[in-house]
Amino acid sequence: MVTFPGVIRSGSEAKLCVSLLKPEENLQLTISLVYSNQNRTLLQERTEKEFHRCLDFQAPDSDSVQEIQVEAQGENTHLIKKRKVKFISYNPLTIIQTDKQIYNPGQTVQFRIFTVDLNLKPIDETYKLVAMQDNRMNRINQWINATSTHGKILQLSHTLNPEAAVGSYELFVETSKQTIKEYFQVKEYVLPKFDVKLHKPKTVRANEEEVKLGVCGRYIHGHPVQGNVKMGLCKTMPVGIYYPYQYHTPLCVNRIAVLNETGCVSEMFPISFFIRSSEVYFMPQSLHFTVSVTEEGTDISMERTENVFLTYTIGSIKFIDLPEFFEKGSVIQAKVKVEFSKGTPFPYFKVVVQHDLSQPQELTTDINGLAHFIIDTSLAISTSIYVSAYASFTSQVGSPFIFESAFKTLQIKSKESPEKASQLVIKSLEEPLKCEEEISVTVQYTIAGETVESGSVTIVCLVSSREEIVYNGYKNIEVKGSDGVVEGEVMFKVPVRARMAPKMEFLVYCVPPSEIVLAASRTFQIEKCFENKVSLQFSPTTAVPGEENTLQISAQPGSLCGLSTVDQSVRIMESGKHLDADKRFLVKKTLYRSQLSLVHCVASVL
Structure with a gap:
């Protein structure tokens, strides 16, 4: 089995992994990259032993769709398999950063331009054109063939006319490969004295009686604001033919x-006030939480508005003791459970159980939220039975609340079929994973229905991140047992590195004696961390206007640092618009956007 990413960056150091499983004779194994009738050999080896190995190779520099060819040659064996792989290049990303997002007429716009590669490392770039346009699209300044004069960062500035028109202005940068735009606002403003933070849940369920909403006011220096607050929670109904x-x-x-x-x-705030039983389909909506804080003694006000998501889904219906497999002629005894989102059972709720072998059954849950039902499989004419459970119409009349329905397909069990199905399951971990730590990932395995009395199976593990295989490992397990079912778990220790953030794909697979490939995958989120650790300290940490202060920056040798200072009040006005860790990882997502839909696409050749 040969495993590799479906998309590989052109010109990169790529990796593929090979597993040769239980060869029955001495084999000549050849792995080649095929393009336009030309073969490039990546691996050629003669062996009669099982092995698991990953190898590096240089990806082609040009964009192309090629084939990975695997050939196994022996006295009694000759197999050739091919799978396509796409090589694609990515443009570096150019970033425009202004010292702030809002300016008064007459102020100086300080901005810098830099270009980074896939690893967010600055690279040299010549900018064919840098231009600034006002709100009427008039060009008010330009720079031709500008290159960086401070390391790899190009720093420029433009002083606005004191009579500059207010509105949205544009910075325009053209490189040899792309065009980038950034916008800022020009308007007359006064810096705010304090900031307002709202405290609210992201989601509130429609059956909750009340929701607690709060607000805090802080001066720029951190002291609490004293004053009055007006708070409002509103629900705006969409205009349409369905609403009176x-x-x-x-x-x-x-x-x-x-x-x-x-x-x-x-x-x-009462939630019931916003619930109307005659609303059609009770679509999820947003409640608008608006706050106005007025400072005591000055009547200076600050306003904030944020949304609280209102959902009418307040619980779920689940199957209990409903098996995966059934024997024809057997009578299945199972239960449905109705519970609220917090796990509290819903008694005396009418629920309908429906399947292929009889008419729908309307049941009423007991005090524990449970209702029993049976399925007589003697009438089964197919190899599966589709079972569903949903809220009865009589339970929903006049009620805006929704309970998630349950669905399950039961498969018929032949005489040779095991009670359990063969599978691999990757256990969950507490996320996000911490950087620069070694984690233990547990894989549970069930090997069922194998005919061999003894033998072994190799479980192979691959970890990929940013379109590269970054870790591989394998574990051998014994496959034997009188009941025909072997269960257990294995553990893989995986080092989590900063270059893997913000997520990694964990893939495991094995080929049991039946030669039916078992596989499982799971995505683990990783904390937003960086390889280059930077610290910034002021000394003293607090100072009065006019006092001298020392700023100390620590980073890895050779680091390129960009600094900017701006009044904290400006940050209040442009909240969420400065470059931070979240936006840096959004940049990474942008750089890799062409392969995101294919990152799970792993080609395997047997």
Whole structure:
């Protein structure tokens, strides 16, 4: 078996992994890269022993679709298999960064331009054109064939006219391969004295009686704000033929409060007020949480608005003791359980169980939220039975609440079939995974229905990240047992590196004696970390206006550092627009966007 990514970056150091499983004779194994009738040999080896190995090879520089060819040649064996692989190049990413996102007329716009590769490392670049345009698309400045003058960062500036028109301005950068735009605002403004933070859940369920919403006000120096608060929670109905005219007016609950000594206050808002039983399909909606904080003594106000997602799905229906397999003629005894999202059972709820062998059954749950049902399989005419359970129509009439339905397909069990199915299961881990630590990933295996009395199976593990195989390993397990079922678990120790962030794909597979490939995969999220650790410290940590201060930066030798200083008040006005760890990983996603749909595509050749 040969495993490799379906998409490989052109010109990169690529990797593929080979598993030769239980050869029955001495074989000549040849792996080649085939393109336009030309063969490039990647591996050629003669062996009669089982092995598992990964090898590196240089990917072609040009973009192309080629084939990985695997040939096994022996006295009684001659097999040739091919699978396609796509080699694709990625343009470096050019970033434009302004010192802030909003300027008064007459202020100086400081900005820098830099270009990074796939590993976010700065590279040299000549910018054919850098231009600035006002809100009427008039070009007000330009730079031709600009190159960096400070390391690999190009730093430029432009002073706005004191009479500059307010509106959205554009920075335009053209390289030999791409065009990039960045926008900033010009408007007359006064820096805010304090910031307002909202405290709310992301989602609230429609059956909750109340939701707690809060707000805090902080001055730039961190002290709490004292003043009054107006809070409002509103639901805006979409305009359409399904909604009566009176629903077009927003539904609102308003509160007035006073900030406490910590600069915070919380209020309870009723959810039932926003629920209308005649709403069609009870579509999920957003509640708008709006807050206005007015500073005591000055009447200066700050406003914030954020959304709270309202969902009408408040619980689920689940099957209990419903087997994966059935024997024809048997009577299956199972249960359905209805529970709220927090796990509390829902008693006396009417639920319908439906399957292929009888008419739908309407059941009522007991005090534990359970209802029993049976399936007589003697009438089964196919090899499977599709079973579903959903809320009865009588339970839903006049109710806006939704319970997730349950679905399951039962497979017929032949006399030779085992009670359990062969499978590999990757156990979950606490996520996100921490960088620069070794994790233990447990894989549970079930090998069922194998006819051999003894033997072994190799479970192979591959970890990929950013379109590369970054780790591989294997474990051997014994396959024998009088009951025909072998169960257990193996553990793989995987080092988590910063270059793997923000996620890794964990793949395991094996080929039992029946030669039916078993495989499982799982995606693990990794904390947003970087290989280059940077620290920044002020000394002293607090200072008064006019006082001298020392700024110390520590990073790896040879690091390229870009600094900017801006009033904290400006950050309040442009919240969420500066470059941070989240946006840097969004940059990585952009760089790899062409392969995201294919990163799970792993070609295997037997």
